[in-house]
Every structure is written in structure tokens, then in C-alpha cells.
Amino acid sequence: MKKRLVAAAVMAAVSGIAHAQSSVTLYGIIDDGLLFSTNSKGGHLYSLSSSILQGSRWGLRGSEDLGGGLKAIFVLESGFDPNTGKLAQGGLGFGRQAFVGLAGKYGSLALGRQYDLVVDYVGILGVARQWGGIISAHPGDIDNFNNAYRVNNAIKYTSANYVGLTFGGLYSLGGLAGDLTRNQIYSFGARYTNGPLELGAGYLNARNPNVSFFGNSTSGAIATNVSNVTSPVYSGYGSANTYQVIAAGGAYTFGSATLGATYSNIRFLNLGSSYASAFAGQSVTFNSAELNFRYQLTPALLVGAAYHYTKGGDIDGQTGATYQQGQVGVDYFLSKRTDVYLIGVYQHASGNAVETNSKGVDVVVPAVAAINNLTPSSNQNQAALRVGIRHKF
Template identity: 70%
Template sequence: MKKSLLALAALGAFAGVAHAQSSVTLYGIIDEGFNFNTNAGGSHLYNLSSGELQGSRWGLRGTEDLGGGLKAIFVLENGFDVNNGKLGQGGLLFGRQAFVGLSSQAGTVTLGRQYDSVVDYVGPLEVGDQWGGYIAAHPGDLDNFNNAYRTNNTVKYTSSNYGGLTFGGTYSFGGQSGNFTGNQIWSLGAGYNNGPLQLAAAYLNSRTPAASGGLFNNGGTATAANAAVTNTIYSGFASANTYQVIGAGGAYTFGAATIGATYSNIRFGNLGSAFASPFKGQSATFNNGEVNFKYQLTPALLVGAAYDYTRGTQVEGNSRAQYHQGALGIDYFLSKRTDVYVTGVYQHATGDTVNAAGDVVAATANINNLTPSTSQNQFTARVGIRHKF
């Protein structure tokens, strides 16, 4: 009798496995275009670049139904450069995302290389994550709304959707023996999306972000701590012990038009911790505000405009650096999967800042992910094509 019961139990288990539903999806984006930059290190620059509106990528997304509403999920996502075929994100094979986890009605828990809560909740409301691409992101993407930095060794929780409300958080283990908080990164966020209204808020905290393995330096290529940040807007503050972002945003759609706004407060606390700084123990703070607008002229044609203002309350000995940035864009969809677009961004800088060597210098323009300007002004324009598969 016992043997019969054991046999039936074993057959039932195998039957459950045999009927489990699973799927794996291959997906990707190829984004390529021609750029013009009025001041790239003092000269005009004409070039092709990959992944401006969205990063060029391919990935695998999988799910398996484990029964009882429980699912196993995974994502492996690679970034690449269309122009030369090289890997993105510092040469990592799956540098964009790589995680595995479980999902149920109680929410989703995943482990691996992932996005923080600022990226997940507030990021989609800034123009850089919409029609503007990375050149229209906030100066230097200093608040990480445009996902310049991803988190390794991360445990992440994402709630189910409760009438348009979602929330979640991440914790990244620093992995330092005898120092539990070394290089740790954590974030919390929440969003509401119901009908025409979108709202979001999030918090990000990172210890020693420019140290080896820290948030600014986890792509695997930088050989020196201060090489992890190349953008002149905040390269002089990368020695901080703590990098903190408080962000919020909202958008409202009426008819074919959407108006939105975001705010972020960025603090580089206790300079001189990750590496030497003449401003040891001091802190630097930035405040950023953006307003954006887009209008769907036809089902195939989108136009957009945005203005962004960044103000730094920085270390003693220099005035407050300010950055004014405007962006315009047109996006035309040839099909559901292919579109062509034109984007233009202008940035003007005033005041003083601190360079990577710790010297107080005049602030210069540096549009996100571009070669810094040698003057207070910089303008870039791009004509591109994007295909999704």
C-alpha cells in the first residue's frame, strides 16, 4: 500500500513538471544615427553613434509557470555598439541586465545586476527616457534618472499593481570582507499610474560610489577611482563617501498632449573618502528641475520640447555652478517597430565648479555622454533610426 502511494505521488510530481508552461523570448533594439557637436574638446565633431534614443541591445526573457500563481523568471540583456560591434557597459557580456527570480501575486523578488528604484519609478518621467534619449538627460545624468549606473549583487522587490500603485526597493551587497556597508547601494520607490495621471518618487543611496566595485565604477573598465566619472559637472565630487538622490516626478495627459515635470536633489557627502580631495569632509549638493511637453500630432508623428535647470551648492571657495538645458525632438514612426527621429540639445553653463583634480575652475558645458565643451556652451543634434524586434 505504501509503495503504491509513493508511486502515485512520484507520477503526480512528474505530471506537474510535464505540464508546466514555460517560454523564452528573444528581443532587441538597434538604434543608430548621425551626430553633430559644436564643441567637442574645442572642435566641431561629426560622427555616427549607437544607442542614443535607446541603448542598442539584445536579450533573452524567460518565464516558467510553477503552479499556484508562482512563476520563475529571468532576464539576460546585452548592450552593444552598432558601429563596431563591441560590447557596451564596460565590455560586460550582459551589462544591461542579468537577473533571476520568482514572481507571484505578492510581488516579484529578483537577484543579479539590475536597475535601482530611481530608474524604475522616476526615470520614465524625464525626457531622456522618452523622445530625447541620453543627450537630453539631465546634465551628466547626475541623478541617474537615465540609468547611467546599474547596481551589481542586487536583491530587488517589486510589488504587484494595486489599482495603479506599485512600489519596491533594492539592496546591493558591497561584498567587502569585514565591512558589511562598504560599497553598499540601496533604493526605495513608488509610482502611481492610472488614467491620465502619473506620479512617482524614489530614493537612492550609495556608499563610496567611485571606489572599485562602487556604483560609478562597476562596469569593469576604470583603472583609477576618479576615472569612474568623466563628466565635468560632477567629476570633482566623485571622492564622496555617500552619493544620495531624492527624486520625484509627475505627468498628465489631456487628449494628444502630455505635460510633465521632475525634481531631484543630489548630494555628494563627505568628500575625500574614496580617494584624496582638497575638500576632505565637505559636501556638494545639486538641485535639478525639468519640465517637458510632448504632442502626438498624428498616430505616427510625435513632437516634444523640454527645459532643464541644474544648480549646484558646492564646496567652499567657488560660486554656484548653474546649467540651463533645452531640448527639441521629432519622432516619426514608419511602423510599430521602426521609427526615424531628430533631436537637438543646447546647454549653457555659468559659475564655478571643481574638476577631477580638485581645482576650482569655470564651469563648462558637458551634455550627457558627450566629450566636454571647452566653453560655457554646447549644442548637439542627431538624426537617427531605431528598430525593435
């Protein structure tokens, strides 16, 4: 009898140790509120909308200690709309992230659906990822700072922290037999933090982006005849052979204030490669710059302001589009997990953009204002106001 009691005690102890070596965490965010926008296709829009300051989500994050400083890791993360209950990211079950890998003293290696390194190292320095939300992203989130697009079939390495320096690289397999380069995506970047200073740089290159990146698939059709980009800012450039982003940014904190800036160079190379285009063989370059500021008035109250300027290159002899946007915000924390916020955005567009008309032909048209994730304006101006609440669990 005593032996049985001792054995049971040993088994319980061993079980406790095993349990301590593994962990799974359920987490999430619910973001909801009222949104007002002017001139959405000519009319004002009032709506109850989710995922403005941050995307509403739930997820599972886990790790298992394998010994010797090595552990297995995984993340499964799903976006959703609390107003309707539907899945986000086009209805994917785990559309935000889904990966498994190993982590140790030299960093981590993960496989699955993941973020590119522009998102990881430069996007976090932009106003949209701080207090401005999705409507404060650069027009159409053209540089993916706000993570409009994820990378499927990705192999990603992230280094350990070496005295404030972290770096990484990502490669996405194209998944097409007989052509290793079609649909491939690769990205790399680095981040450096030292006291009040933070710096970041990143690079992203997506081949056949209409399918592999904008279309959210690397196993779909080799070519389609419709752009998978919905924003009028660059929907006319979905036929490009290559989408490329070079980005850098920095921030410096002095007391309760933080001043930051970002820059991105975005190129759509060799139009007409993915599907027929009236501008076949041409390439278009956008340059986008942002200056942002935030001030922590009290531990619970943050205010911010930002301005960004995006300039598109000329196309077919026509002056490219220019977008100027300003935003202000206030965020008040009721607790560590719950805050209420107010965001105001105004955008002005000028010049010309490219869109696909009803006959499927790319044409040059006057650029219209298009605040990110909202119904585009019918003219050059648009404004939006958001009042919302966010809860983290």
C-alpha cells in the same frame, strides 16, 4: 502496438503542456544615426553613433510556471555598438541587466545586476527616457534618471499593482569582508497611475560610490586615487563617502498632449573618503528640475520640447555650477517596430565646477557645457543635433 501509440501520444501531450508552461523570448533594439555637435573641446564633431534615443541591445527574457500562481523569471540583456560590434557597459557580457527570481501575486523578488528604483519610478517621467534620448539627460546624468549606472549584487522586490500603485525596494551587498556598510547600495520608490495621471518618487543611496556605483564594481579596491566619473559636471566629487538621490515627478495627459515635470536632489557627502581630496570633509548638493511636453500630432508622429535647470552648491567658497538646457524632438513611426527621429539640444553652463588636474589634485575651475555622453565643450556653450533610426525586434 496500440499501447505504444497511446503512450507516445500521452508523452507528446505532456511535453506540449510543459512547453506551454515555459517561455523564452529573444528581443532587442538597434539604434543608429548621424550626430553633429558643436564645440567638442573646441571643434565641431560629425559622427555615426549608436544608442542615442535608446541603447542598442539584445536580450533573453524567460519564465516558467511553477504552479499556484508562482513562476520563475530571468532576464539577460547585453548592450552593443552596431557600428563596431563591441560590447557596451565597459565590455560586460550582460552589462545592462542580468537577474533571476520568482514572481507571484504579491510581486517579484530578483537577484543580480538590476536597475535602481529612481530609474524605475522617476526616470521614466523624464524627457530622456521618452523621446529625447541620452543627449537630453540631465548634465552627466547626475541623478541617474537615464540609467547611466546599474547596481550589481542586488536583491530587488517589486510589488504587484494595487489599484494603480506599485512600489519596491533594492539592496546591494557590499561584498567586502569585515565591513558590511562599505560599497552597499539601497534604493526604494513608488509609482501611481490613475487614468491620465502618473506620479513617481524614488530614493537612492550608494556608499563609496566611486567603486560601488560609478566604478561599476562592489568587489574592487576599497579606495582608488582617480574618479571613475567621466563627466566634468561631477567628476571632482568621486571621492565622496556617499552619493544620494531623492527624486519625484509627475505627468498628466489631456487629449493628445502630455505635460510632465521632475525634480531631483543629489548630494555628494563627505568628500575625501574614497581617496584624497583637496576638499576633504565637505559636501556638495545639486538640485535639478525639468519641465517636458509632448504632443501626438497623429498616431505615427510625435513632437516634444523640454527645459531643465541644474544648480550645484558652492564649493570652497566658490559659486557652484549652473546648467540650463533645452531640447526639441520629432519622432515618426514607420511601423510599430521602426521609427526615424530628430533631436536638437542646447546647453549653457555658468559658475564653477571641480576637476582633478594633471597632478591628481582637485581644483575649482570654470564650469563648461557638457551635453550628456558627448565630448565636453571648451567653454560655456554646446549644441547637438541627431538624426537617427531605431528598430525593435
